[in-house]
Amino acid sequence: xxxxxxxxxxxxxxxxxxxxxxxxxxxxxxxxxxxxxxxxxxxxxxxxxxxxxxxxxxxxxxxxxxxxxxxxxxxxxxxxxxxxxxxxxxxxxxxxxxxxxxxxxxxxxxxxxxxxxxxxxxxxxxxxxxxxxxxxxxxxxxxxxxxxxxxxxxxxxxxxxxxxxxxxxxxxxxxxxxxxxxxxxxxxxxxxxxxxxxxxxxxxxxxxxxxxxxxxxxxxxxxxxxxxxxxxxxxxxxxxxxxxxxxxxxxxxxxxxxxxxxxxxxxxxxxxxxxxxxxxxxxxxxxxxxxxxxxxxxxx
Amino acid sequence: xxxxxxxxxxxxxxxxxxxxxxxxxxxxxxxxxxxxxxxxxxxxxxxxxxxxxxxxxxxxxxxxxxxxxxxxxxxxxxxxxxxxxxxxxxxxxxxxxxxxxxxxxxxxxxxxxxxxxxxxxxxxxxxxxxxxxxxxxxxxxxxxxxxxxxxxxxxxxxxxxxxxxxxxxxxxxxxxxxxxxxxxxxxxxxxxxxxxxxxxxxxxxxxxxxxxxxxxxxxxxxxxxxxxxxxxxxxxxxxxxxxxxxxxxxxxxxxxxxxxxxxxxxxxxxxxxxxxxxxxxxxxxxxxxxxxxxxxxxxx
Numbered sequence: 001x002x003x004x005x006x007x008x009x010x011x012x013x014x015x016x017x018x019x020x021x022x023x024x025x026x027x028x029x030x031x032x033x034x035x036x037x038x039x040x041x042x043x044x045x046x047x048x049x050x051x052x053x054x055x056x057x058x059x060x061x062x063x064x065x066x067x068x069x070x071x072x073x074x075x076x077x078x079x080x081x082x083x084x085x086x087x088x089x090x091x092x093x094x095x096x097x098x099x100x101x102x103x104x105x106x107x108x109x110x111x112x113x114x115x116x117x118x119x120x121x122x123x124x125x126x127x128x129x130x131x132x133x134x135x136x137x138x139x140x141x142x143x144x145x146x147x148x149x150x151x152x153x154x155x156x157x158x159x160x161x162x163x164x165x166x167x168x169x170x171x172x173x174x175x176x177x178x179x180x181x182x183x184x185x186x187x188x189x190x191x192x193x194x195x196x197x198x199x200x201x202x203x204x205x206x207x208x209x210x211x212x213x214x215x216x217x218x219x220x221x222x223x224x225x226x227x228x229x230x231x232x233x234x235x236x237x238x239x240x241x242x243x244x245x246x247x248x249x250x251x252x253x254x255x256x257x258x259x260x261x262x263x264x265x266x267x268x269x270x271x272x273x274x275x276x277x278x279x280x281x282x283x284x285x286x287x288x289x290x291x292x293x294x295x296x297x298x299x300x
Numbered sequence: 301x302x303x304x305x306x307x308x309x310x311x312x313x314x315x316x317x318x319x320x321x322x323x324x325x326x327x328x329x330x331x332x333x334x335x336x337x338x339x340x341x342x343x344x345x346x347x348x349x350x351x352x353x354x355x356x357x358x359x360x361x362x363x364x365x366x367x368x369x370x371x372x373x374x375x376x377x378x379x380x381x382x383x384x385x386x387x388x389x390x391x392x393x394x395x396x397x398x399x400x401x402x403x404x405x406x407x408x409x410x411x412x413x414x415x416x417x418x419x420x421x422x423x424x425x426x427x428x429x430x431x432x433x434x435x436x437x438x439x440x441x442x443x444x445x446x447x448x449x450x451x452x453x454x455x456x457x458x459x460x461x462x463x464x465x466x467x468x469x470x471x472x473x474x475x476x477x478x479x480x481x482x483x484x485x486x487x488x489x490x491x492x493x494x495x496x497x498x499x500x501x502x503x504x505x506x507x508x509x510x511x512x513x514x515x516x517x518x519x520x521x522x523x524x525x526x527x528x529x530x531x532x533x534x535x536x537x538x539x540x541x542x543x544x545x546x547x548x549x550x551x552x553x554x555x556x557x558x559x560x561x562x563x564x565x566x567x568x569x570x571x572x573x574x575x576x577x578x579x580x581x582x583x584x585x586x587x588x589x590x591x592x593x594x595x596x597x598x599x600x
Contacts, residue, residue, distance in 0.1 A: 018355050020423050021362045022413045027355040027423060027441075030344075044330075055318055055327040058459035059359040059444050060380075060416075062321045072399050076385040076392050080360075081409055082416065083383055084448045085376040089507040092376050099372050106411060109381055111404070112448065113322045114458070116360075116382065116416075123320050123327060141327075144359050144444060148384045148412065158414070159358035207389040 007231030007281065008154035014285045023150040024158035031287070035276045036161060038298035040142065042188060043163050043270055047140030052165060057123050057143035059159075060114040065126050068252045071118055074205050074213070078147040080116030083109035116146035120162040121267050125253040128168045134258040136169020142272075154277060155230045155237045161272040167265065168250070170257045174264035175244060178224075181268040182242030186226045189240060191297045193290075194228045194278050197236060201225040222246070228278040239274040243267050307531030307581065308454035314585045323450040324458035331587070335576045336461060338598035340442060342488060343463050343570055347440030352465060357423050357443035359459075360414040365426050368552045371418055374505050374513070378447040380416030383409035416446035420462040421567050425553040428468045434558040436469020442572075454577060455530045455537045461572035467565065468550070470557050474564035475544055478524075481568040482542030486526045489540060493594045494528045494578050497536060501525040522546070528578040539574040543567050 011017045018027035028036070047054055060082065066072075071079055083106075085095065091108055098105040117123075120143040128137055142163040149156060165185075167177035186196050201223045202214035217223055222245075225238035243266060249255070250263035257263050283290040311317045318327035328336070347354055360382065366372075371379055383406075385395065391408055398405040417423075420443040428437055442463040449456060465485075467477035486496050501523045502514035517523055522545075525538035543566060549555070550563035557563050583590040 018423075018427070020357075021364065021426065025358055025360055025362065025414060027357045030354040033356045054330040056333045057320075057327045058325055060325055060446065060459050062325065064321065067399065073396055076395060079385065080412065081383045081385075083381045083406065085379065085381075087376075092507055095376060096373055099367065104411065106383065106409065107407065109406065111406060112380065113450065114325060123318075126321065127318070146360065150413065159360050207392055
């Protein structure tokens with residue numbers, strides 16, 4: 001297990017992941033899913049302490065919400081657009097003819113009301129439209145997310161599970177959540193025996209304009225990541241991030257603070273699949289042999 | 301709560317479901333999710349007795365697999381096709397221009413390697429390609445599924461959770477699983493206090509040709525459903541089904557029995573969201589007041 005493809009192969013041979021023929025789209029075994037469940041419960045216990053509203057979202061998100069997040073402008077290459085067939089018998093016959101002869105049938109489809117979710121937190125912002133209570137709003141949300149980046153690296157899945165603690169409130173409330181929340185999240189993950197480093201990071205903004213946006217995000221230290229080794233010569237992979245969105249969501253979703261200012265938001269996002277992989281990489285494939293503190297933290 | 305819209309509104313007012321603005325696409329509360337988790341565990345215990353291979357699949361499925369299931373031919377109106385953007389800066393500028401002015405940008409997208417999952421069992425068939433062991437293969441699978449049928453009926457979600465026990469084997473093994481498996485599944489659900497009726501049913505095949513296929517499926521009693529009352533004057537809704545696929549998957553996926561015949565398959569499919577709604581409809585919104593046997597069956 002000295003390279004990432006090797007680690008991916010080892011996960012499949014150990015029966016933890018089931019390949020489906022598409023890179024980054026895999027079935028999870030019971031053991032793998034039990035680790036993910038333990039992680040969800042760990043984050044949920046923290047969310048309960050914060051009094052956060054707990055919501056599990058489906059893997060698809062309202063089209064209007066998605067458009068308002070600016071994802072199409074910033075990360076068009078990562079999104080999953082969902083289209084549907086609304087034609088009649090005649091159109092269907094044409095669709096079948098083209099499908100069976102390997103021809104493109106894209107033009108027979110229509111835009112649907114949904115996109116694949118890109119982040120677990122997107123659906124909470126339209127819920128906040130209007131004026132916030134003085135203490136702001138805390139959410140504890142999770143969903144399957146999709147990002148189109150086919151890769152043989154097991155840590156770069158196209159369909160993956162994200163769990164986020166989100167605060168929508170004043171600039172100070174948001175900044176504090178990003179700073180103290182990320183710190184607490186990292187404490188939780190270190191209790192699982194993971195070796196985390198905290199680094200300033202940027203999102204993978206698309207294209208020429210994106211390069212400038214990424215530099216700006218780095219310069220202002222809006223995004224911090226906690227990285228841990230996974231496979232490939234202990235290559236450091238981001239498994240948790242703390243993100244200060246400023247008014248990126250507050251403005252388009254018309255959210256204002258109790259004082260009437262545009263709301264800010266921040267999230268601490270746990271990459272559940274990457275954390276799971278980091279645990280298997282660090283402690284081995286058999287939780288029976290994991291350190292006692294890791295086991296009791298995950299499954300108290 | 302005398303009509304389905306009324307029950308849907310009551311679920312939202314009770315904080316069990318969070319609407320997202322698209323019919324049939326809702327967030328789930330912690331309590332709702334706890335019921336779903338209890339149901340998954342109940343089915344998993346049965347799956348373990350059967351020695352079934354347990355896999356949790358992501359909400360997207362390999363395009364080739366999807367095409368081989370014949371879903372495009374039979375249910376084109378229900379599928380969710382996923383497309384992606386693979387263009388350059390110039391294409392992206394055009395995409396943004398059209399998106400921001402509300403114009404169609406479908407033709408700027410390409411087909412992706414995946415579809416939204418329509419059934420939890422589809423990914424297991426390519427895993428079986430080749431010759432089966434004499435006892436056949438048992439799978440215990442779950443995933444979020446998507447069917448494009450927008451409706452205000454809370455029991456008709458577009459994005460919903462399915463859990464299936466699948467047998468791939470000889471015609472006798474498949475038929476026995478459909479018959480005895482469905483019977484056992486119904487016993488489990490009756491233990492939850494649900495009033496189930498078993499009826500012969502058909503899948504919603506598309507178009508003119510589909511009508512004949514539906515009649516055929518009914519005549520040969522290939523699909524049985526267990527229905528329970530949900531909302532709207534106790535309207536009977538299918539919450540579990542037993543399906544004999546015959547060689548519908550064995551043939552295209554080149555699966556053969558130990559004797560060299562084309563394999564048959566069958567599944568018992570639990571509609572996890574519909575079972576959850578049936579429980580809330582029958583027993584009320586507060587599990588603290590549910591009958592003791594229901595609670596101990598769900599959360600032993």
